[in-house]
Amino acid sequence: MTQSLTHLDAKGNAHMVDVSDKAITKRTAIARSLVVMSPTTLTKIIEGGLPKGDVLATVRIAGIQAAKKTSDLIPLCHPLMLSKVEVEINVLDTESIEILCRCSLSGKTGVEMEALTGASVAALTLYDMCKAVDKGIVIKDTKLLEKQGGKSGSWSSDDNH
Structure with a gap:
C-alpha cells in the first residue's frame, strides 16, 4: 500500500496538516545520533577537561530545548505541548557517544x-563544545529508533539498539 505525503494538498502544495479531528492519544518517540571523535577528546569530555565547561550537561539541555522548539525550526510541524523530554548520553567505546532523545505527550x-531534532541539536552542541580540540568529530546515524501511539500504532527500527 502506498501512502500519500500528508503535507501536500491535492495540487501538490505544501500545507500544515489539520489534526483537529484526530483523537488525543499518548505518543512517544525515541531518536538517536552517534558522535565519533578521537579517544583523547572523549577522555576530556568524561574528565571535564574542556575549556567550555560541562559538555554533557550542556548537551542534555540543548537537546531538551531543541525538542521544545521543533515547530520553530521545521516548517509545517505543529507546536506541541511536550509532557516529557529526556536526553540520555551513553559512551559506547573509546571514541563514540550515543545520544538518545525521548519525547512524549x-x-x-x-x-x-x-525526538529527531533533540538528538540532532544535542549532537551539534557536543561538536560545538569540543571543536576547539577536535574539528574531525563526525555526527552520524541520526535516526528514529521507535515511536508509539497514534493511528499508525507502534513502530521500531530494525536495528534498534
Whole structure:
C-alpha cells in the first residue's frame, strides 16, 4: 500500500496538516545520533577537561530545548505541548557517544520530529563544545529508533539498539 505525503494538498502544495479531528492519544518517540571523535577528546569530555565547561550537561539541555522548539525550526510541524523530554548520553567505546532523545505527550500528532531534532541539536552542541580540540568529530546515524501511539500504532527500527 502506498501512502500519500500528508503535507501536500491535492495540487501538490505544501500545507500544515489539520489534526483537529484526530483523537488525543499518548505518543512517544525515541531518536538517536552517534558522535565519533578521537579517544583523547572523549577522555576530556568524561574528565571535564574542556575549556567550555560541562559538555554533557550542556548537551542534555540543548537537546531538551531543541525538542521544545521543533515547530520553530521545521516548517509545517505543529507546536506541541511536550509532557516529557529526556536526553540520555551513553559512551559506547573509546571514541563514540550515543545520544538518545525521548519525547512524549498526550496529543493529536506524533513526536518523531521533536525526538529527531533533540538528538540532532544535542549532537551539534557536543561538536560545538569540543571543536576547539577536535574539528574531525563526525555526527552520524541520526535516526528514529521507535515511536508509539497514534493511528499508525507502534513502530521500531530494525536495528534498534
